[in-house]
Amino acid sequence: MMHRRLIHTSTLRSVLKETIPERREQLLKLKKFHGQVKIPAGDITIGSVLGGMRGNKSIFWQSTTLDPMDGIKFHGMTIKQCQEQLPGDANDHQFYPESMLWLLLTGKVPTVEQTNELISELNGRAENGRLPECTEKLLDNLPNNMHPMTQLAIAVASLNYGSQFAKGYQAGTINKLNYWESTLEDSLTLISRLPALVGKIYSKITQDGSPLGQFNSSKDWSYNICSLMGMTAGGDSLNNNNLSPQQSQDFVNLMRLYTGIHADHEGGNVSAHTTHLVGSALSDPFLSYSSGLMGLAGPLHGLAAQEVVRFLVEMNGSIKNVNDPKQISEYLWSLLSSNRVIPGYGHAVLRNTDPRFQAMLEFAERRSDEFKDDANVQLMMTLPKVAPAVLKEHGKCKNPYPNVDSASGVLFQHYGVTQLLFITAIFGCSRALGPLSQLVWDRIYGLPIERPKSMDLEALQKLV
Numbered sequence: 201m202m203h204r205r206l207i208h209t210s211t212l213r214s215v216l217k218e219t220i221p222e223r224r225e226q227l228l229k230l231k232k233f234h235g236q237v238k239i240p241a242g243d244i245t246i247g248s249v250l251g252g253m254r255g256n257k258s259i260f261w262q263s264t265t266l267d268p269m270d271g272i273k274f275h276g277m278t279i280k281q282c283q284e285q286l287p288g289d290a291n292d293h294q295f296y297p298e299s300m301l302w303l304l305l306t307g308k309v310p311t312v313e314q315t316n317e318l319i320s321e322l323n324g325r326a327e328n329g330r331l332p333e334c335t336e337k338l339l340d341n342l343p344n345n346m347h348p349m350t351q352l353a354i355a356v357a358s359l360n361y362g363s364q365f366a367k368g369y370q371a372g373t374i375n376k377l378n379y380w381e382s383t384l385e386d387s388l389t390l391i392s393r394l395p396a397l398v399g400k401i402y403s404k405i406t407q408d409g410s411p412l413g414q415f416n417s418s419k420d421w422s423y424n425i426c427s428l429m430g431m432t433a434g435g436d437s438l439n440n441n442n443l444s445p446q447q448s449q450d451f452v453n454l455m456r457l458y459t460g461i462h463a464d465h466e467g468g469n470v471s472a473h474t475t476h477l478v479g480s481a482l483s484d485p486f487l488s489y490s491s492g493l494m495g496l497a498g499p500l501h502g503l504a505a506q507e508v509v510r511f512l513v514e515m516n517g518s519i520k521n522v523n524d525p526k527q528i529s530e531y532l533w534s535l536l537s538s539n540r541v542i543p544g545y546g547h548a549v550l551r552n553t554d555p556r557f558q559a560m561l562e563f564a565e566r567r568s569d570e571f572k573d574d575a576n577v578q579l580m581m582t583l584p585k586v587a588p589a590v591l592k593e594h595g596k597c598k599n600p601y602p603n604v605d606s607a608s609g610v611l612f613q614h615y616g617v618t619q620l621l622f623i624t625a626i627f628g629c630s631r632a633l634g635p636l637s638q639l640v641w642d643r644i645y646g647l648p649i650e651r652p653k654s655m656d657l658e659a660l661q662k663l664v
């Protein structure tokens with residue numbers, strides 16, 4: 201296995217190494233010769249300083265860009281193009297998140313062989329789903345009912361005990377030119393351990409910590425997330441929800457879809473920006489991403505995924521007909537008039553329906569028989585026909601359309617993920633792929649510590 205790992209590592213590295221010199225030179229030239237060039241529409245106003253820096257173009261991020269109307273592009277590729285071109289489960293046109301990781305890291309579409317190599321590389325690092333002893337013990341000692349995101353962030357931070365980057369930095373055996381190599385090592389290790397981490401956390405909240413499934417090193421990352429959550433049919437897990445073989449395959453493909461498309465959303469979102477910011481102090485990838493997870497755990501960001509399910513379940517309990525727009529509209533108005541947000545709607549950048557929501561919706565539409573009797577899924581599908589008009593009339597939010605969190609939770613719940621608080625932990629697996637890829641590039645480029653200037657009220661007052 202060790203021999204195979206070395207070969208796999210060099211393949212990913214050789215592709216990266218081919219790209220690095222040209223990219224480094226491009227960045228250095230920009231910095232040296234064009235550092236004074238102003239960025240159009242990047243003016244900083246009092247409004248933006250007081251308004252969450254909305255619209256300020258001030259973060260360098262390579263792998264994804266977000267267009268307000270068209271949504272996310274991964275190295276220029278739309279979700280549909282990724283579904284067409286990235287290797288994955290051919291039966292369901294569903295790419296593996298490992299192919300997405302390759303794309304994010306290298307900027308290139310991997311071949312099937314390269315994707316399989318990365319799958320093996322991650323499986324080798326996962327050590328059959330065994331966690332380092334200190335992390336295992338730490339998780340055992342946390343209360344089972346502590347929020348899964350808190351447990352995940354703590355566990356990820358604890359993995360820094362084995363950080364190659366931190367060790368190399370302490371020992372003085374690495375330098376600015378090769379920081380990226382141990383950052384890559386740590387990032388791949390972190391990603392490889394996520395199925396075991398979330399499997400363990402899920403077992404704690406559902407079964408007092410007793411294992412729900414086993415790691416299968418011949419399978420992909422998403423499959424292992426599902427089986428370690430006890431949710432595959434076919435021998436690798438307890439399959440406590442009695443999923444049929446077809447449902448099990450669909451659930452694994454839902455996991456691949458979800459973890460593939462939530463991987464990155466350019467640099468300004470809270471989880472990505474936090475990872476990037478903390479990493480800029482040369483904190484290792486475990487500490488950096490642990491901080492990102494803590495940001496993801498906020499209800500205006502990733503935690504909205506859990507809030508949406510709660511909201512749909514509550515709405516279902518108080519309206520009589522999930523297909524009646526009038527009843528839905530009245531319910532939404534009651535929520536808005538008590539000054540609550542409609543979770544899963546609105547966005548800081550998007551001004552249109554989130555194409556990630558669309559992709560999740562299409563997953564459900566392709567399986568209409570499976571979902572036809574699920575009132576929560578039906579409500580999720582009806583809501584986009586009602587909520588935008590209500591939000592427009594309400595007149596506050598800039599984007600009245602559904603975002604990615606609108607659909608995911610109820611689909612997971614349908615297959616038996618009934619522990620709503622856990623849903624954001626699955627988001628936490630996915631989001632590792634983008635910000636950690638960027639962290640590798642941050643080190644390749646030798647980006648400096650982030651340190652913007654702050655202003656107090658008096659200083660702002662003087663400007664007017």
Ligand SMILES: CC(=O)SCCNC(=O)CCNC(=O)[C@H](O)C(C)(C)COP(=O)(O)OP(=O)(O)OC[C@H]1O[C@@H](n2cnc3c(N)ncnc32)[C@H](O)[C@@H]1OP(=O)(O)O
Nearest residue numbers: 500501502504541542543544545546547548596597598603
């Ligand atoms: C993976 C993700 O992070 S996707 C986002 C997940 N979050 C959610 O779904 C939570 C619900 N949505 C929201 O709270 C917001 O739309 C956010 C946080 C996503 C974006 O926030 P902003 O960029 O500040 O939105 P925007 O500029 O449109 O806000 C203007 C006003 O509309 C309100 N608003 C925005 N979205 C909504 C909503 N879904 N329901 C009700 N009111 C809303 C804001 O609270 C704000 O009110 P205020 O002026 O009283 O403070």
Ligand SMILES: O=C([O-])CC(=O)C(=O)O
Nearest residue numbers: 464465468469470548549
């Ligand atoms: O882009 C944002 O601000 C929030 C979001 O949708 C994400 O991070 O996936």
